Amino acid sequence: MVNVNRRALFGAAASAALLSSIPQAALAFGERPITIVVPWPAGGPLDVSARILADAVKGDLGTVIVENRPGAGGTRGVSSVAREKPDGRTLVVGAVATHAINPSLFRHLPYDPVKDFTPVTLIAHVPNVLVITPAFQKKTGIRTVKDLIAYAKKNPGKLNYASGGNGSAGHLAGELFKADTGVNIVHVPFQGAGPAKLSVMSGQTQLIFDNLASATANIEAGKFIPLAVTTAKRAKALPKVPTLEECGLKGFNISTWYGLFVPAKTPKATVDKLNAAFTKALRSKEVDARLDKLGGEAAPTTSAQFAALIREEIPKYAKIVKISGAHVD
Template sequence: MNRRTLLGAAAAAAALSAVSPSALAIGERPITIVVPWPAGGPLDVAARTLAEAVAPDLGNVIVENRPGAGGNRGVSSVAKAKPDGRTLVVGAVATHAINPSLFRKLPYDPVKDFTPITLIAHVPNVLVITPEFQKKTGIKSVKDLIAYAKKNPGKLNYASGGNGSAGHMAGELFKAEAGINMVHVPFQGAGPAKMSVLSGQTQLIFDNLASATSNINAGKFVPLAVTTAKRAKALPKVPTMIECGVKNFNISTWYGLFVPAKTPRATVDRLNAAFTKALRSKPVVERLARQGGEASPTTSEEFAALIREEIPKYARIVKISGARVD
């Protein structure tokens, strides 16, 4: 080997050493985060926020929307992707905890086909009614609502964004734990469901806090309780369902990042380090908070444990509801 060759080899080695370990391990091709829902929603915004935040550590990260079949289309496509750390998916309570019981034939296994990277956030749901309905009935609390429902069995209608949605599951759990009878009215999405409550077609909804906040602030919705075990930072004066006497009520819209199963552990660890670092940064925390979410970075194992707990919980609720999509 001549002197020129040796110098060239030394220069190449120096260039490689300047590349960050994460970027070198992941490779030069862009990392893709698949969002299995349409663009513009809270989960899409979160994915795009994180893609920008992790770029210094992971290089170019793009977001691709693959909506359809309640999130199943996008999630199943990532289950079949090459396990090299370059393709991730934003999975949520619907795709990884509810859908396994809601669909008879799911095109993926939420546990066996994926390795969790980190939880991104929890977003509470909030039980709301309108001021007009409150004035008409005198309902000022969850206790009042339960009493009204028991005096008027089957006369209350609650809206949701569709069969198997988080709002549907919250409504069915409420019925079971409070011992009341309400009629479920499913809509094609959260938007039409909210409009039905605002117009008086239905009387209440367990709405996602991110989408309910504007109507609450405008005085169009009256919040009665949040569905999580702890009060929401965005609504500190609103009690939890548990505080209102509805036992065993703890539901949130959680979502996080997954890669295909068999992704090398070293790659999983590097992705976890980059994304949890971003989730602890002030800009990301603030952006998620504006969407009603609380940044919740975890280890891969902690996120996996959450999923194992949630699957049987929602299996029970789906069984109570009798809901099926296929």
């Protein structure tokens, strides 16, 4: 008997129905290319995700170009799209950093993540994972989060955790971990995730809350040992690794989510058209499999659902940023 995923079929049918019901004036995307702006350098998981989607929606939307506009922690590219014409032809990949963390991290943010944009759809959630090295495990005997907390309390201020910079998801995960457990672990920020991971591997620092997309290769190679993921549920890529909540940290839930936005005042019919095309792509087995290889879990939503997530995340991260004391400007 063939196992049919009824939810996936229903979602695809709903997207197709929506595409067919939108007035033809709103469907004239093929006249000129659509641009997806990625506010970070080429080659990263979010850039690759945008290119996967650009290819997947061309049958519904025509030519879609991906353009990188990096700089200032993503704020340069995001703010440039806020000023684009609201006709649905320019989208931006926004993430937890640009649309939930930056409002508290920057004193003078050049855009308003709520007022200046209309969400199209969430693309994916990528868990962060708390990792140590085999050498550190051998030296300390730490095998679980409980062991790590006990060791840190016996050795206050002697452990360091690395991050890709002040205000990064890894930094805020570390500060929330400290606040929830009462341990004294020193934060060591680096200019990017690459140097931060190298510091852990060399023993300069002892642990890192790494993005699963970038940690997977090192875990598979045996260079990192995962202790827990930071999301509310276990990661598909690491089904045997517990969540921090399962390890006793009630309510701990931090992930690197990202999605698509258009400038505010984009007509609803246009947003609906874009949402239908991109959620259809995200529900496809091919796109889901390709995102899975990047450590992400496809999470198509309605525009309203994505907006609700952002409204929940902004105050959550405001509290964590306050705890951390981090500021960029």
